[in-house]
Amino acid sequence: xxxxxxxxxxxxxxxxxxxxxxxxxxxxxxxxxxxxxxxxxxxxxxxxxxxxxxxxxxxxxxxxxxxxxxxxxxxxxxxxxxxxxxxxxxxxxxxxxxxxxxxxxxxxxxxxxxxxxxxxxxxxxxxxxxxxxxxxxxxxxxxxxxxxxxxxxxxxxxxxxxxxxxxxxxxxxxxxxxxxxxxxxxxxxxxxxxxxxxxxxxxxxxxxxxxxxx
Numbered sequence: 736x737x738x739x740x741x742x743x744x745x746x747x748x749x750x751x752x753x754x755x756x757x758x759x760x761x762x763x764x765x766x767x768x769x770x771x772x773x774x775x776x777x778x779x780x781x782x783x784x785x786x787x788x789x790x791x792x793x794x795x796x797x798x799x800x801x802x803x804x805x806x807x808x809x810x811x812x813x814x815x816x817x818x819x820x821x822x823x824x825x826x827x828x829x830x831x832x833x834x835x836x837x838x839x840x841x842x843x844x845x846x847x848x849x850x851x852x853x854x855x856x857x858x859x860x861x862x863x864x865x866x867x868x869x870x871x872x873x874x875x876x877x878x879x880x881x882x883x884x885x886x887x888x889x890x891x892x893x894x895x896x897x898x899x900x901x902x903x904x905x906x907x908x909x910x911x912x913x914x915x916x917x918x919x920x921x922x923x924x925x926x927x928x929x930x931x932x933x934x935x936x937x938x939x940x941x942x943x944x945x946x947x948x949x
Contacts, residue, residue, distance in 0.1 A: 737854045738839065738885040739863075740878040740927055743827055744847045749873050752825035753802040758843045760795050761787045765919075767928060768841035769816075778821045778828075779805070785814030827874075830866035834859045839885075842928040849928055853882070877926035897939035900925065900932060 745755050758764055764787040772779035784792050789810055796802055796819075806818040823829065831838060831852055836859065840851040854860045860879075867874045884894045893901070903924065908915025918936075922929040 736882045737857060737860050738851060738880045738882060739854060739860060739876060740849075740851050740880070742847050742849050742875045742877060742926055744873050744875075745845065746873055748871065750826045750871060752827075753799050753821065754825060754843055754848065757792075757795050757799070757802070758845050758848075761791070761845055763787060764792070764843075764845060765929075766843040767930060768838070768843075771838055771841075774820070776822070778823050780819050780821055781808075781817070782819060783814060783816045788812075789815040826870040827867065827872045830863050830870065830872065833866060834863040836863055840928045840931050842922075842930075849926060851885075851927065851931065893939055893942055897935045897942065900935040901939045901943075904932075904936060 743749065745759050749755060754766070758766060765785050767783045767785075768780050769783060770781045772781075789807075792815070793804065793807075796804055801822040801824050803820050804817050805820050807815055808818060809816040823832075827848070827850075828838075831850075835855055837853040838850060839853055840849075842849045852863075854863065864874065864876070866872075878896075880896060884896060900921070904910065904916075904921055907921065909918075909921065918932050919929045922932045925932065
């Protein structure tokens with residue numbers, strides 16, 4: 736079993752899709768996909784969109800016939816949490832589903848989409864990459880992990896991703912007061928979502944505390 740962390744830039748040559756068009760309209764927006772449900776042929780993503788006024792985001796979404804807001808669950812001055820409905824038109828997502836991949840995390844910005852995807856085995860991982868190549872989907876694989884590495888080793892040692900994230904956080908001054916780097920900045924350097932950074936930090940610190948606290 737493999738967990739693949741990847742990025743797909745929003746270049747002019749990338750295949751067109753609703754998610755790419757929406758994020759490309761704004762100078763600053765972050766779309767965090769929290770959960771993806773299904774309703775027949777429709778995908779039902781729950782997303783937090785921030786960095787751009789919600790009114791502007793909602794206006795952009797209303798112009799897309801393949802993407803709609805089903806429910807606005809929460810709204811702040813800088814962002815909002817939505818339940819949406821999406822008639823999937825993304826070759827990247829189709830390549831994931833055609834190879835039985837499961838999206839664990841996804842985040843979009845004007846520059847790129849970052850995803851963490853679970854595949855059954857190395858053959859499925861290869862098939863996914865071949866599918867993206869066949870459909871001209873720009874793709875960079877940032878990291879390959881086992882399921883154990885992604886979710887934590889389950890023993891009293893740090894996993895490689897946890898160690899990497901904690902080390903970078905310490906070196907960049909994340910634990911200083913005031914903080915010298917944000918969780919979002921660490922996420923960008925690591926090529927993963929901000930929520931993944933938070934998860935690794937929490938689990939890594941919990942592991943370290945378990946080693947030293949009786």
